[in-house]
Every structure is written in C-alpha cells, then in structure tokens.
Amino acid sequence: MKGIILAGGSGTRLYPITQAISKQITPVYDKPMIYYPLSTLMLAGIRDILIISTPQDLPTFERLLGSGNQFGLNLAYSVQEEPRGLAEAILIGESFIAGEKCALILGDNLFYGYGFGSILKRACTLSEGATIFGYFVKNPNSYGVVEFDTDGQVLSLEEKPEKPKSNYAIPGLYFYDETAVKKAHEIEPSPRGELEITSLNQKYLEEGSLRCKNLGRGMSWFDTGTHDALLEAANFVQTIQHRQGLMISSPEEIAHGQGWITDAELKTQIDRLGKTRYADNLRDILEGVYHV
Template sequence: MKGIVLAGGSGTRLYPLTLAISKQILPIFDKPMLYYPLSILMRAGIRDILMISTPRDLPVFEALLGDGGEFGVNFSYAVQAAPKGLAEAFIIGREFIGDDSVAMILGDNLYFGDGLTDLCRAAADRDDGASVFAYQVEDPQRYGVVSFDPCTGKAIRIVEKPQFPESDWAVTGLYFYNNDVVRIAAGITPSERGELEITAVNNAYLERGLLQVAQLGRGYAWLDTGTHESLHDAASFVRTIEHRQGMQIACLEEIGLEMGWLDPDRARTRAAMLGNTRYASYLHRRIRDLVS
C-alpha cells in the first residue's frame, strides 16, 4: 500500500500565522504538525509516501523531511497548484500509486488512541473497497457527515457540510482505498464549490456496498488543527500525554526503529544532530531500549 499526505491549501483561518509558512509546518507542542499524520501512515505499515502541497510550501517540506531516509521511509513530492478538492490527490498521485492500494491522510489531522494502529493496519490489509473513520463532533456542519442505519449500524449515506446534519458523526481525514479510487476520482464531477469532493469518492464506494466506516468512540482523540483554538488544544493535548506518560507522540525515528526500517546507527547520528533537546534525549533513550 502507498500513502499520501495532502498538505495543501492556504491556511487562511490561521492568518497571520500562515501568511508566510504552511500551517503543516507550525508546531504542535514539540514537533511540526506534519509529523502527526505521517506517524499514522508509518504505524499502518506504509513506507512509500507522497507529499502533496502548494508550489510555495513544497520546498519547505523537502527541506524538513528529505528523502525519508532519516525515518526509514521513502518520500516523494508533488504539487497541487490550486485547492481543487481532496479527491484531486488521487489524480495528482496516479503514477505514484500505480497498481497499488492507497491511504490518504490530511496534513492537519491528529489521531490518538489505544487500538488505532490495529484499526489502520486492518484497513490497510483489506483487499477490496474502502475504509474511513467517523468521530462524534459538536459542529458536524463543518464536515462530511455519515448517517447509520439504527438496526444494522451500517453507514447509509454521507453528506458534505449539511445545513441540517442527520447525525453528529463526522468523517475524519484518514482514508484507505483499493486501486479503484484512481478511476473513481477521475470520474467525479466538481461540486458547487468547484472542488473534487472526497465525499463523492466515499459515496461511490458506499453505493457499491464497499465502504467500511469505523466509529472512533470513547478512548480516541481526533483533532482537526485548522483554527487557532484547535491548534492550541492539540498542543495542550500532546503536552499533557507526553509529560504524563514519558513517551513521545509521533516520534518518526522511533517508529522507523520499531518497524525495523531504520538502522540504529543512523538513528544515533540523527539524535546527535538534533542537539541538546528533549526530543533528542528521548530518541537516544528509545534507541537504547529498542536495540539492547
């Protein structure tokens, strides 16, 4: 399975923070925002990842991440010239995807919860159809909203940003698809906003009976960090968890080591390069724990 991180857009809701820099470079406590969605793909077992962003911001991502070797993965890069919808990522990434299945995550989404890795790996291992994740929110009007059959519990429809939502379950920014998504995305009609909506892709799978919707209930956290308030909430959440447990969330080098993708000597060199920081100290400790 291939992976895509879509980190486009202009971040206007975060002005003036994003006047000169991508929001996905902004810090969520002690790491760039981009580390968090990347960690989800890596924990799902995905090693080949395409970063899609704007012409302005893509060089910054390349400077931050390089070819992925520091984390034990392989990064490729592609431009989304204008924000024409989430589903355009599968058109831009057609050659990268090839004949493989693909997972896409939005660059401003943060997930946390025991069992999340198992859910993602199960979705990645599916041979047919698609898998998405739903989360209860107070403001469903901002999202694609999924309704469930009260008898079977199965998803029956998804409506993009409804004025009168039928439920409070929002489809989050993490999607797993078989290779049919390339053809489906190329065939959908732009919405009234002029965008290729990811909801149209999900509904195409739903109409075929091939969409699995996993509900992330109590014990899971999903944060969409697109506003100043949510950016602060996410940073506070990460700080609380990390200080309480003594474990980092989204330490990419640690994940690479755990997956067997990153050579310990290269991880030590990386930790030394990161200097006298809390992140580097943690990485040194995890190298000792995992290699001894």
C-alpha cells in the first residue's frame, strides 16, 4: 500500500504564524507537525510515501525529510499548485500510486491511542472498498459527519450539516482500494470549485463498499488547524511524554521498532540531533530505558 500526506494549503487560520512557513512545519511540542501524520502511515506499515505541498513549501519538506532513508522510508514529493480539494491528492499521486491501494492522511492531523497501530494495519488489509474513521465530538456540525450502523456499515455522509445525524466526525485519514484514482477522475468540482473528499467517499458509499471504523474513548484525535487546537495538541504531547516517558509520533522510534533501521542507524540520528531532550529520549529507546 502507498501512502500520501497532503501538506498543502495556505494555513490562513493560523496567521500570522503561517505567513512565512507551512502550517505542517510548525512545531507540535518537540516535533514538526508533519512528523505526526508521517508516523501514522509508518505505524500502518507503509514505507512508500508521497508528500504533496505548495510550490513554495515543498523544498522545506525536502530539506527536513530528504529521501526518508533515515526513517527506513522511500519518500517522494509532488506539488499542488493551488488548494483544489483533498481528493485532488489522489489525482496528483496517480503515477505514484501506480494501480495499488493507498492511504491518504491530512498533514495537520494527530492521532494517539492504545492499539492504534493494530487498527491501522487492519485497515491496510482491505481487499476492496474504502475505510474511513468516526470520532465522537460534541460539535459535529463543524466537521464532515458519518452515520453508520452497529456493523460499521455507513448509512450517510454529510459535510458540516446544520442538523447532524450523528456525533461522529470524520478525521482526515482514509484507506482506499485500487479504484480510488478512477473514482477521483469521475467526481465533479463542488460549488466552491474543489474536488471534495466527501465526493470520493460517496462514490464508495453508493457501491456499498465504504466501511467506518469507530475510534473509541481510548483514542485522541487533534485537527491542529487553529491556534487553540495547536496549543492543545502540544500540551497533550508534552503531558504524555513527561508522565509516561514514551514518545508520541517519533519516526525514528517507529522505524527502529519496525526493524527498518538498525541500532547503528538510530545512533547516527541521535548524534545528528545533538544535545536535545528529543535525542535523549531516542537514546533511552536505544538503551532500552523508557523514562524522561
């Protein structure tokens, strides 16, 4: 399965922070924001990943992440000239996907919770159709909303409805079979001129192959698109890491745990990171000591 991170957009809700840098480069506690969606794909076992961003921001991601070899990954990069909708990421990545299944994650989404890696790996095993996720929120009218039955069969999809049919928002993480590119070519732009991800998911719903996995109370999800949400996410990561001594969304740790990089390669990354708490945490992992 191939992975795509959509890290474009202008980030206007975070102005003035994002007037000079990409939203997905801004820090969430001790890591650039893009580390979090990157880590999600890595936890799913995905190693071939395409990063899509704006012409002005893409070189920054290339400088930060390079080929991905330091994480045991194969990274590629593509430009989205203008923000023309989330589903356009599938079209931009058509040659990269090359007829395989794919996972799409938005560059400002952070997930954390026990067993999340197992949930992701199961989503990767889909033989046909698509998998989306539901997350219970108190203000569903601010999100895309999914209505589903007890078997996880999706009944309806709504985009920021005035009267939501459920309290389950749809986070920015989607798993698709090999027909995703074909379906993306078939959808029409919305009234705002964008290829909506809801329209792509609707295609799967209409053929009866869209499944929803409910992320329960043990899971945390942050859409870090506002100043308050960015601060909440950073405080959450800081609290967990300090109390448990376990890192959240460290690509180096995940790569080492998956066997994608050796002890020696991890040590090289630790040395490169210098005298930082982040490096100290990785050193603890290398030495088998899990404390901060």
